[in-house]
Amino acid sequence: MTANPPHSDSTPELMIEARQLTRTFRTGGGPFKALKSVDFAVRRGEFVAITGPSGSGKSTLLHLLAGLDQPSGGELRFKGIRVDQDSARQWALRRRSQIGIVFQFFNLIDNLSVADNIEVPALLAGHRPRDARDRRTALLDALNLRDVANLAPARLSGGQQQRVALARALVNQPELLLADEPTGNLDSQAGREVMRVIREQRTPSQTIVIVTHDARVASQAGRVITMRDGRITGETEPGRDDEPRRTLTPIFDRERGGER
Numbered sequence: 068m069t070a071n072p073p074h075s076d077s078t079p080e081l082m083i084e085a086r087q088l089t090r091t092f093r094t095g096g097g098p099f100k101a102l103k104s105v106d107f108a109v110r111r112g113e114f115v116a117i118t119g120p121s122g123s124g125k126s127t128l129l130h131l132l133a134g135l136d137q138p139s140g141g142e143l144r145f146k147g148i149r150v151d152q153d154s155a156r157q158w159a160l161r162r163r164s165q166i167g168i169v170f171q172f173f174n175l176i177d178n179l180s181v182a183d184n185i186e187v188p189a190l191l192a193g194h195r196p197r198d199a200r201d202r203r204t205a206l207l208d209a210l211n212l213r214d215v216a217n218l219a220p221a222r223l224s225g226g227q228q229q230r231v232a233l234a235r236a237l238v239n240q241p242e243l244l245l246a247d248e249p250t251g252n253l254d255s256q257a258g259r260e261v262m263r264v265i266r267e268q269r270t271p272s273q274t275i276v277i278v279t280h281d282a283r284v285a286s287q288a289g290r291v292i293t294m295r296d297g298r299i300t301g302e303t304e305p306g307r308d309d310e311p312r313r314t315l316t317p318i319f320d321r322e323r324g325g326e327r
């Protein structure tokens with residue numbers, strides 16, 4: 068286990084805890100279990116990658132962590148608090164200030180300029196207009212977007228659009244950054260650039276969960292979780308020499324003496 072990331076005594080160390088989380092979709096052919104009892108925990112300050120074949124349930128899990136979808140069963144905790152039954156409104160408020168999300172296809176608002184796409188979430192989160200403007204300016208500079216600040220997002224390259232999406236996700240300095248294939252639609256150069264920005268903009272206490280097919284992206288994470296058929300089937304720590312471990316024991320259980 069790596070050293071504990073910095074956190075104050077009043078903040079819980081676990082950012083995310085999922086216990087026996089399930090998601091079953093109703094389909095024409097009957098119920099389909101996209102997630103089958105997922106146990107999963109992420110500490111504050113961790114950088115975790117989720118990988119696995121297409122259809123294994125990665126996006127389904129990420130959507131649950133973001134509150135964009137509700138689990139069919141199991142428990143989900145965010146900073147120690149049960150959130151699996153929370154309303155769409157409670158989640159919207161939580162996402163506004165505490166969770167940043169980046170998707171594969173950018174999801175920018177095309178009738179707003181690049182700069183406004185970044186600034187609006189700061190205003191919605193209740194920051195004073197001057198503060199929101201300062202944050203927008205700082206991110207435009209840091210993410211090398213100053214020259215395109217006044218353009219509509221559709222005029223930008225894919226790599227630029229994803230940097231705008233990242234700036235928008237980071238403008239409220241979220242404790243948790245969730246990304247679903249953030250480099251999946253980019254060439255390798257633009258993908259590297261997006262990952263560089265994620266690393267550079269990261270604060271020590273920020274927690275990152277990235278879903279990715281790209282081994283180079285996953286190798287930058289502190290921990291890589293593998294999914295298959297709706298289950299977590301393994302986890303590795305890149306940069307450590309040990310063999311890939313096959314463990315299904317979530318870290319919170321190890322801490323509590325390994326009882327399940």
Ligand SMILES: Nc1ncnc2c1ncn2[C@@H]1O[C@H](COP(=O)(O)OP(=O)(O)OP(=O)(O)O)[C@@H](O)[C@H]1O
Nearest residue numbers: 092093094099101120121122123124125126127128
């Ligand atoms: N709304 C839905 N209704 C029915 N089935 C769904 C729905 N959303 C996802 N699924 C199914 O659940 C399974 C998991 O989907 P999910 O999108 O989580 O996979 P994924 O691991 O993200 O795959 P990919 O790498 O292709 O993005 C798939 O078989 C998918 O078809």
Ligand SMILES: [Mg+2]
Nearest residue numbers: 125126127247
């Ligand atoms: Mg997916």
